[in-house]
Amino acid sequence: MDLNFTKEEIAFRDEVRDFFKKNVPADTQQKLIEGRKLEKADIVNWQRILNKKGWAVSNWPKEYGGTGWTPVQKYIFLEELQRAPAPDPLPFGVSMVGPVIAAFGSEEQKKRFLPRIANIDDWWCQGFSEPGAGSDLAGLSTKAVREGDFWIINGQKTWTTLAQYADWIFVLARTDTKAKKQEGISFILCDMKTPGITVRPIQLIDGGKEVNEVFFDNVKVPYENLVGQENRGWDYAKFLLGNERTGIARVGISKERVRRLKELAKLEVSGGKPMMEDPRFRAKISQIEVELKALEMTQMRVVAAEGKRRDNKPDPASSILKIKGSEIQQNITDLLMEVVGPFALPFADEDANGSNELPVGPDYAGPLAPIYFNYRKVSIYGGSNEIQKNIIAKAILGL
């Protein structure tokens, strides 16, 4: 047993840390620290910096631009990225559709799409969830019918994150209505400019509009935009969802948030003393820190085991990372809201950003309640925590 990184791993960590220190744009970093929303340009600019360095698509096979890092190196990279803090490479392309195209796409698709994903020349979004298909994703009803050299797609997707920026969408559509529900689904790539696609933003409880509904009304897509084989889309979707689970604990982000929380708890005063000196509030922070350290160690155990696994299946223990990681993230947002007391109340409308309105109370207070509201999502997306518990009950406990 040994908890330490090797000399090479430490050198790698230092290299990554140094690169982030020198290259993350200062205003992007500041937005992340303060919890303000990133603009499209923030994400694109940063990913292009990473891509130039050859680090944008580290998880891909080497021949398509991947780095060939070990699981420990990937873990270090993500931890340092979150610690900086710097934005994640855009997940819809880098972690989702990219690996699917690399594994199952045609040579033509690989050549056409992969380099553009790496550089966000195309912004991708995810067409999975539907109003009637959330946790039961395989129950989706958007249909694609073949007509000659084309698919005709009809239906509706929802919770489509940042579809307002998207050039392309990858869609799970039913292509065989008679087969078992998992066996009649295909994975189709679709240009967002195709006639018949409508995007409608959905305002969330934090006031922001990061997700959308996407409507398909007789959308005509070339047949060759099918990935892999017809009716095998569910397999590709499972591959996609099982990919890159080690980042889901988001330990680095939570550590950075705890540091921010402690900073604000020193500035905010309660009973004539900084909040940080209030034993009750400090105990709440301490409890989060203990659980976060335990989660970090659990994550390291999963990463270390990953290096020794022969099969390519995701470790069911990664469901533990998702559950604890999301709970901890949410608990931190709760305390970040609590720390500013009544100044959590004034609503800072992000659409009014750049206006001349002065903030009410301390200038860091505005985003804190919206983040609390927004982060209710982390125990819902990517398979809700209840679904994760079903997975553990079945795959680990055998119940």
Next chain:
Amino acid sequence: MDFEFSEEQQLLKDSIEGLLGDKYDFERRKKILESADGWSREIWKQFAELGILGLPFAEEHGGIGGGPVETMIVMSTIGNALVLEPYLPTVVLAGGLIRRFGTDAQKNKYLPQIAEGKITGAFAHTERQSRYDLFDVKTTAKAAGNGFTLDGSKSVVLNGDQADFIIVTARISGNSRDKDGLGLFIVDAKANGVSRRGYRTIDGLTAAEIQFSGVKVEADSVIGKPGAAYPLIEQIVDDGIAALCGEAVGVFSALTEATTDYLRTRKQFGVNIGSFQVLQHRNVEMLIAAEQAKSMTFLATMMVNEKDPVTRRKTMAAAKTQIGRSAQFVGEQAIQLHGGIGMTMELKVGHWFKRATAIDIQFGDADYHLEQFGNMGGFESAA
């Protein structure tokens, strides 16, 4: 970064599991529990033959030179089998103090005898008023002739009723809550002026209230520099905490597995109750609590020899907090999911639960350590 055991460590694990599997089933343990001593000299002898009573000691003292990982392996097995014998007080605490801080003469006198299973020890520190504060000591040590005279009383001393030697903390100078002025003294349990009242603890182990009245100790029975024992006490309690974490891992995994087995076999409404989602999720939450505790145990094990006391103590406080929280959750849910049968002494589950409860309390419960952890600044510093 590697969480696997070496070949030798795996061998150690297999051999102690083998021994306990043969000799320490639930029925056999019940007989030992009901015996007058409350633990078995015969089992103790077999521990000696296996080499685990000298596990952390150097070879020249009859030991095998094992480190914290080896201790964790043994303690985890002890937790799983619910061993009643005084391994923690003898080998980890009393033996550990002599191993770490004793003179050559003290090591030669005590360690080989411990390793051979001939003597057991106890660490007498807690007092009526001290709760979990390690510096709060009222028992006094007054210089007398060549040595000291001890006066005072100690509470809830594990194995205190049967130990052959007792290592006592006492105040040489200062006020009752000063960190300076403490000493560690090796006392023969049969010495004049030592009186003991033995009893069982809630988990079936043995302990004692011990009174010291004018007990004489020679200078060669002092451990470390008189008056400067506080950091030594901190270190040995950290050793104790790391060992308890190891034991807790054995207890929690046993509780989680027993509960899963029960859910798979118990039938109500014509089906296994494990088919009910509400029970599945509870069992999953037990597993998560047990895994989080295991992760912190690995960290505590790796950090127990850390030289910087603040870093070490902080980590131990965090680990003990996690262990305490997990103990309560895993223990209570195991009973709840077993229903009525979980309430009885006839099933091992209740015994594991009681040990888990005692582990939370010993050396400071989760709330105490959470506060200590916060006082030391936590892991992350303000941005």
